[in-house]
Amino acid sequence: MTTLFTSVFPLLAYLAYNIIVPLIERARPSLSVIMNMQRRRWVANATRRESPFDAILSGNIMGSVSFLASTSVLLVLAVFAVFGQLTTLMEALESLSLERTYSVLDVQIHLGVMLAMFVLAFFAFTLSLRQFNHFCIMLGALDHDRVTTDEEIDAITQMNGLGARNFNSGIRAYYFSVSTVAWFVSEWLAVAVCLVTVLVLAHREFFSSAHRTAASAAVIAARLRQNPGAAVNRDRTDPPRGNL
Template sequence: MTSTLFTSLFPLLAYYAYNLLVPLVEKRRPSLSSIMNMQRRRWVSNATRRETPFDAILSGNIMGSVSFLASTSVLLVLAVFAVFGQVPAVMDTLGTLLVQHSFTVADVQIHLMVMLTMFVLAFFAFTLSLRQFNHFCIMLGALDHDRVTSEEEIDAITRMNGLGAKNFNSGIRAYYFAVSTVAWFVSEWLAVVACLVTILIIAHREFFSTAHRTAATAAVIAARHREKLKEGEVRVSGDGGF
């Protein structure tokens, strides 16, 4: 019973542990998300200098994706609730799938609660992300193009966008770790293995993937371009001085 409970809770514990450890790792090696935060600031900075529907279209696309996943989370929550009323039938089905048929009705009910918790966490993460992206759109739309936007205001709008992205990533991770809970129905220790593999896959995507290298390259190129512009401005101001 103890090992069964541990393997049921392991994906949920791993989800929380990963979300807590990533910020610590980011202090030593920037993640893909932290690199994209630089691009978010460039986006906001450029949006202050243009009066086109381009930024509204981009924001709408992002919010559409978040809204879709939030709606999917609701369907998954309802599906798990439906399974609660069919536990005996589920047990009969598991008898044909399990490597070792040792789960009790209580074990299955506890595991269904873990699955429900994962999908509820995903729902709250996505809806919070949707709300924060909505705030971002309002802040972006409130920009006054008749004056130069201060760096502090750009930073504040960028942080709101970053918060939305952070919670969106949290919801996606809940989906990833929920896959491990499905493996539990085949074998309880297979869920642990699937969870560890999930951690490796997510960590690779976040810190060592091709997308990470590409985003880092783009950030370096943008930084060099800004430095050249600053050097050019310094030379012009120096040439025009007395």
């Protein structure tokens, strides 16, 4: 029973993390929430320009998502290949395991957990890719001959945010899958690595330097939006900075 718990624990932790973090974000904005503010600025600025700049940015994002989605397929196929090499795997585990010898059923169940993690990552990345594709279409459909309404900007931003949320979900599946590899060495090592992964992800989302930097940028942007003349006045009053 213990072996089954430690085997499934990374998958349960991954699912719980995706449920709990949005609840925490209601009280403390995460890095993802802060970046959603920048996404809205992106869309708002895109409504005022006609250039390939936004298409290039969107293409770069979709390229990264597509690469990770393809990698997920390869990992799924790799796990299926391991199912056909259980004898070789069991021989390797006898020399690798530090605590006990796993049974064939234990290994099969754990491979199923790993397969589930990579399948979830694949679906998350492909859904993200589809949503970013919708975002590109909505961005390209903007009519630059009229002023875009706030409701339309919010809708396009929300589509971008959905793509980013599913992309983050796929990345998290990769992170938590590291602990499934540690299980082959020690079942409790998998639990320890999983808990460390939760701490690392929580730090990156809520307490990292990237979070502070993005929050500072969002505050500056909000101030400039409330007082548009501040930037102009600053440019006029600041002395020129030449080489000394």
